Amino acid sequence: MISNLINRKIFTLLKVQYSNMLEYRVEIALWAISGIIPFFMLNIWTNNNLNESINISDVMLSRYFLCAFFVRQFSVVWVVFSFEEDSLMGKVSPYLIQPLNPFFRYFAQHLAEQITRFPFALIIAFFFFIFNPESIWIPNLGILFLSIISTFLSFLIQFLIQSIVACLCFWTEKASSIERLLFIPTLFLSGLLAPVVSFPEYVKSWIYLTPFPYLIDFPANLLSGNETNISGGLTMQIAWILLLFPIFKKIWSEGTKKYTAMGS
Amino acid sequence: MNLRKYLKVYKKFLHTSLASELEYKTNILIDLITAILSLIGSIFLLSIFFQSNGYIGGWKFEQALIIQGIYTILNGITNTWFNPNLTEIVKHIREGTLDFVLLKPIDSQFFISLKRISPSGFLEIMLGFCLLLYCIKINQINLNLTFLSLCLITIICSICILYSLWFFISTTTIWFVKTWNATEVLRSFLYIGRFPLNSFSFSLRIFFSVFIPIAFITTIPSEVFLGISQLWKILLEVIVALIFCSTSRKFWLYALKFYSSASS
Secondary structure: OHHHHHHHHHHHHHHHHHHHHHOOHHHHHHHHHHOOHHHHHHHHHHHOOHHHHHOOOHHHHHHHHHHHHHHHHOOOOOHHHHHHHHHHHOOHHHHHHOOOOHHHHHHHHHHHHHHHHHHHHHHHHHHHHHHOHHHOOOOOHHHHHHHHHHHHHHHHHHHHHHHHHHHOHHHHOOOHHHHHHHHHHHHHHOOOOOOHHHOOHHHHHHHOOOOHHHOOHHHHHHHHOOOOOHHHHHHHHHHHHHHHHHHHHHHHHHHHHHOOOOOO | OOHHHHHHHHHHHHHHHHHHHOOOHHHHHHHHHHHHHHHHHHHHHHHHHHOOOOEEOOEEHHHHHHHHHHHHHHHHHHHHHHHHHHHHHHHHHHHOOHHHHHHOOOOHHHHHHHOOOOOOHHHHHHHHHHHHHHHHHHHOOOOOHHHHHHHHHHHHHHHHHHHHHHHHHHHOHHHHOOOHHHHHHHHHHHHHHHOOHHHOOHHHHHHHHHHOOHHHHHHHHHHHHHOOOOHHHHHHHHHHHHHHHHHHHHHHHHHHOOOOOOOO
C-alpha cells in the first residue's frame, strides 16, 4: 500500500517534470553541447602524443573521454541554482506544506532532464564515432549495468553535496558562490579534463580518499574498459553517500527551522 | 555622442552597482578564493600536459603560462563586466523591462552592457597580471615601448572580440527568449583559450580561428608577448576585432526591430 503510494508519487512527479523538460528541448540540446570539453581535451592528448607517458593507447583514451562525456551528461546537478531561486522568490513555502520533501521535486527534475538529454548525447556520440571510427566498442552487459549504477551513484553524490550547499541558502541567501567554489575541485580532480591515472604521484596518494575521482573517472574507466578497481570504487561511492546523507538530513531539519519565507 | 555625458553616467553606474554588490561581502570573499583555486587548478592541469615531453604544440611550459595569464585577465574582465550585464539582457527581455531601457535618452547598447559590475573579477585580473609579471621574469623578456603597445593593442582587440561574442549570443535572446544555455556553450568553448592553438589538430584549429576565434583571443597576444608573432597575425586580429564589433552593433540594432515587449 505504502510502496504503491510512493510509486504513484514518483511516477507522477517524473511524468510532470518530463513533459516540462520536453518544452525546452533546444535548451537541453545546447546543454548537451556545452559538455563537449572532454573531446577538446582528448584532442590535445592525442595530438601531442601525451598518452605515451601513462601507457594508455589512443583508442582507449578516446573511449575514456567519450565515457567521461557520457558520465558527465548523466551526473550534472544544478539543484543549488533552482533552490536558490525558489528560496529567494519565496516559492519554497508552498512546497514545505506538501507532504513530500521538496528535494524529491528537484530530484525528479534532474532525472527528467537526463531522459530528455539522452537522445542528444547519443547524437553527439554518433558524430564522435564518425570522426573516430576505430574507437567503436560494445561493452558487455555486466559492465554496462555496473557502470550505469556507478554513474547513478556519482549523480547521487553530487546531488547530496549540492543539496547540502543549497540548504545553506537558509542562512546566507546566496549559495551559488559556494557551489562555484566546489565546482573547481570537481572540474580539475574528477577526471573530466585528464584521467586521474595521469596525475602526479603526490596528488594520487590522497585523491582516492576524496569523492572527486568517483564522480567521473571511476565510472568512465569502468565503462570504457580501462583498468580500474571495480569493487573498491563502488564501495567508496556508497561510503560517501552514506556519509553525506545524514549531513543533508540534519542540515535540512535545522534549515527549515530557520526558514523565514522570503517574499511572503 | 556626447562623451562627457556618458562618462558621467558610467560613474553613476559604477557607484550604484558596487554599492549593491558589496552587500554580499562573504560572497565576494568566496569568489576570491574561487578565483585563486581556479588558477591553481589550471596550472596543475597544464603541468600534467607537460610532464611527459615538455612541449605541447611547440610551446614550452614557461611560455604556455603566458597564455594562462592572459586567459586569467580576460576571464576576470568577463566576470567583472560581460557576465553580469549580458545575462541581465535575458532577464530584461523575459520580463519586458527592456522597454524602460529603450525609452532612456542614452544608447541602449551602452546601457545594457555597462550597467552592472561585479567586483569579484578584479582579483582575477590582478592574479593574471602577477602571473604575467612572473612569466616576464622566467622567460627573460625585455620590455620596450613598441612591444608593450603592441601587446596592449592585441589584448584590447581580444577584449573586443570576446565582448562581441557574448553580446551576440545575448542578443539572440530577442528571438529565443531563453539563452542561458547558449552562454554555457560559449563558456565551454572559451575554455579552449587556455591552451595554445597549435596544440589542437588541424581541423579544430580551423574551427577555432575561423568560426569562433577563441584560440585567437589568447594565442596571438601571447605570441606578441614572447616576441615571436608575425605582423600579419596582429593585423588580422585588429581586422577581426573591428568586424566583430561593428557586426555585433548592427546585429543589436537589427534585433531590436523584432523586439515585442512582454506583458504590455
